Amino acid sequence: MTETHPVTATVNGREETFEVEGLESLMDVLRDKLHLSGTKEGCREGECGACTVLLDGKPVNSCGYIARAAEGREIETIEGLNDALSMRIKTAIVEAGGIQCGYCTPGIVVMLSGLLRRHAAPDERLIRQALSGNICRCTGYAQIVDAVLGVVQGKAAAE
Template identity: 70%
Template sequence: MDPMATLTTTVNGREERLEVEPLEKLMDTLRNRLHLRGTKEGCREGECGACTVLVDGMPVNSCIYAAMQAQGRRIETIEGLDDALTRAVQDAIVACGGVQCGYCTPGFVVMITALLRRYPDADEALVREALSGNICRCTGYAGIADAVQQVVASNAGRAT
């Protein structure tokens, strides 16, 4: 058996030092070692976006991202995103009917937060492109897309 590797990283503002399998995926580290279960396990193949987290502000599919790639980096999960922008995104998704079973929702919220931090004025085409890697089996996407445009229109994207 391979020896464990030592991962030092910051998760939601807190420094963590963890022993991980050398090829362990970040999703498993977050869910199983840190018990951050808001990061959802879907396809495990990088296709559905349910496991999206931010590494140094950039969205990654944590099911195909080696935990050791996060060495020295800053990870944000849905549990750590409690700024005004993320709250506006969550409220808008609920108000626009963009959530049903909710399994995909954390991944969408993380991805939309990353998008609007960078592009507070994101237009529909940019939103569609940004969300193309996130799958929702329930809502048909219209409510989620409407929610993003609602946040953009309210200027909440500039609040943080």
């Protein structure tokens, strides 16, 4: 029988305790044990960004993050990003036509939520740099970047 270890972390604002095996990835725990399937499985090699989550507010590829290391930390997945800023990002991407197949979208929204929390007004270069690890095979990124710039302008106008 495989040995497991209990890990306790805050997931989307709730304390969760889950059993993890040796080098099991955070992505697998989120998807298979906590049923948070909005975190997508893509390359499993840290190359595509589909599995991006926020860990203590910073974006990480959860496929490459050992779940045991999440002990005591705060994890946010796409399912938990319902704050006003994240909702504005989601709506803007939809309205700009920045979703086609949608497979990359959760990871991109998580990445952008993390970016806009850290930077009040990122410019296009910074937005594209933040998205450089999130592969979208459908959109060409222009609509997504335009959507984020619109959110940034809306924020500035409201302040």
